[in-house]
Amino acid sequence: MKEPAVCVTEKQHSLTSSHIPLLYRMRLAETMKKTLGIGGIGYLNLLKCEQAARLAGVSCRQLSSNGHPKMPPCSFQPEKYESLPYERIVDIRQNNVSPALKTYYQKPLLLHQGHMQWVFDSEGHRYLDLFAGIVTVSVGHCHPKVTEAARKQMDRLWHTTNIYLHSPIHEYAEKLTSRLPGKLKVLYVTNSGSEANDMALHMARLHTGNFDLVGLRTGYHGASPYTLGMTAFAAYKGGVANGFGCYSTMCPDVFRGIWGGSHCRDSPVQTIRKCSCPLGCCEAKDKYIEQFKETLNTCTSKKIAAFIAEPIQGVGGAVQYPKGFLKEAYELVREKGGLCIADEVQTGFGRTGSHYWGFETHDVIPDIVTMAKGIGNGFPMAAVVTTPEIANSYAQALHFNTFGGNPVACAVGSAVLDVIEEEGLQNNCKVVGTYLLQKLEKLRDSFEIVGDVRGKGLMVGIEMVKDKKTLQPLPSDQMNLIWEDCREMGLLLGKGGLYNQTFRVKPPMCITKEDVDFAVDVLQVALTKHMERSST
Numbered sequence: 001m002k003e004p005a006v007c008v009t010e011k012q013h014s015l016t017s018s019h020i021p022l023l024y025r026m027r028l029a030e031t032m033k034k035t036l037g038i039g040g041i042g043y044l045n046l047l048k049c050e051q052a053a054r055l056a057g058v059s060c061r062q063l064s065s066n067g068h069p070k071m072p073p074c075s076f077q078p079e080k081y082e083s084l085p086y087e088r089i090v091d092i093r094q095n096n097v098s099p100a101l102k103t104y105y106q107k108p109l110l111l112h113q114g115h116m117q118w119v120f121d122s123e124g125h126r127y128l129d130l131f132a133g134i135v136t137v138s139v140g141h142c143h144p145k146v147t148e149a150a151r152k153q154m155d156r157l158w159h160t161t162n163i164y165l166h167s168p169i170h171e172y173a174e175k176l177t178s179r180l181p182g183k184l185k186v187l188y189v190t191n192s193g194s195e196a197n198d199m200a201l202h203m204a205r206l207h208t209g210n211f212d213l214v215g216l217r218t219g220y221h222g223a224s225p226y227t228l229g230m231t232a233f234a235a236y237k238g239g240v241a242n243g244f245g246c247y248s249t250m251c252p253d254v255f256r257g258i259w260g261g262s263h264c265r266d267s268p269v270q271t272i273r274k275c276s277c278p279l280g281c282c283e284a285k286d287k288y289i290e291q292f293k294e295t296l297n298t299c300t301s302k303k304i305a306a307f308i309a310e311p312i313q314g315v316g317g318a319v320q321y322p323k324g325f326l327k328e329a330y331e332l333v334r335e336k337g338g339l340c341i342a343d344e345v346q347t348g349f350g351r352t353g354s355h356y357w358g359f360e361t362h363d364v365i366p367d368i369v370t371m372a373k374g375i376g377n378g379f380p381m382a383a384v385v386t387t388p389e390i391a392n393s394y395a396q397a398l399h400f401n402t403f404g405g406n407p408v409a410c411a412v413g414s415a416v417l418d419v420i421e422e423e424g425l426q427n428n429c430k431v432v433g434t435y436l437l438q439k440l441e442k443l444r445d446s447f448e449i450v451g452d453v454r455g456k457g458l459m460v461g462i463e464m465v466k467d468k469k470t471l472q473p474l475p476s477d478q479m480n481l482i483w484e485d486c487r488e489m490g491l492l493l494g495k496g497g498l499y500n501q502t503f504r505v506k507p508p509m510c511i512t513k514e515d516v517d518f519a520v521d522v523l524q525v526a527l528t529k530h531m532e533r534s535s536t
């Protein structure tokens, strides 16, 4: 174990030893005795705690009076919860709301209010929301500027369809397409990511006159009958036939996949795998491209309609491909007459930090881009952007969508674009995301069960394993205990990956380094607790 920390409780100023490995505990006690003349770990003033920790070579972490890492302050005061009682809600959930989606946590959280990166439950507990309603709250819960834009538009005109002209969709179309490169200039607004991907796939078939669609395994593109064919997780498919003409090829996962090394990905943190590639080469990329070719040559027809991929897989657990993979894959797809679709539902709007769109990090320009989630900061809206040529082909069929392009949605979307720019949120993703990844890398090096830390900006995954030798996924029951402990300490994390083995960290893009310090402290305590549990 490296970099252990002593914990200083808020009220008592005592050094608590429970999270310090034995070796450091001994070193700390010895140092305190020798240098400060104090015998053992006991009550001290804060200064002495810090001094002792420094002398013993461990960092000093502040804990609150309940022994949990101390949350950064927040001046927002939630209203008192006065709605349905908790038990009644659980009862309604069990009897009257879809059983197809399980609630998170053993005791499901009843969330009541949100403010920027924070959410509050019905009892007034505050949580740092590192999952953002599944990567959806992009600029912060109830961001005042976005709320105000919605309110203003609601006072003016809630709804009219696109058979009339109205200003918000046109303002939005101009603003959004100005943020896209090349010929990506024609906008369609839809209501959800599945609907956007449905449209993109249909568009590709109409434009090319070809039928076959290719995606990557562990890619998630939605749960509508059309997109289900491209969503490569059996769990979502049920027992119903789906995806005629849909093929999924090997996911070039450089950590869990067959090939991968320590230079493959575009991330501040690389895998723990060895790499012997000469500079400028990536054998893993070449091998995965061979697999891609094999799929094209064996499964699909001579010509294909489209290839769809997320720049970084979301539900798949922040899986990143080797550098150059997507660029070569796009070339192969175009040779087969297909269009390239970038599913930016999770990666768009600056989340990856270095670029506004995830596809830019791969140095490619898609033919169609789909967006949802963060586009509306939680407002139900989504979009497809394509080129005028493809849009003209799509116009062969009449297309109508009652709510797509709704004035309120477009006003919200415009405000989100403004806030990202005004508040420098893309840069925040880069700076705070890199800081987070570097801190998580240290956790990975300290704990045998943290197999991989990866991502870019604030699109981060922590893949948990039984051990670093076998890389077998950490069993769900163990994942869940760590995850529950984090929640108990006020930290909400997502989960993903084929085996639900990856913690997903995709917070509102406004989080701070202080929030990261808190989150990493919580994880460290939860992981240490797990090790203690496992050793008994």
Ligand SMILES: Cc1ncc(COP(=O)(O)O)c(C=O)c1O
Pocket (backbone or CB within 6 Å): 134, 191, 192, 193, 194, 195, 197, 220, 221, 222, 223, 310, 314, 315, 343, 344, 345, 346, 372, 373
């Ligand atoms: C990458 C990606 N594409 C598409 C979708 C589908 O979006 P929606 O749930 O809004 O239909 C999701 C949802 O999680 C997603 O993560």
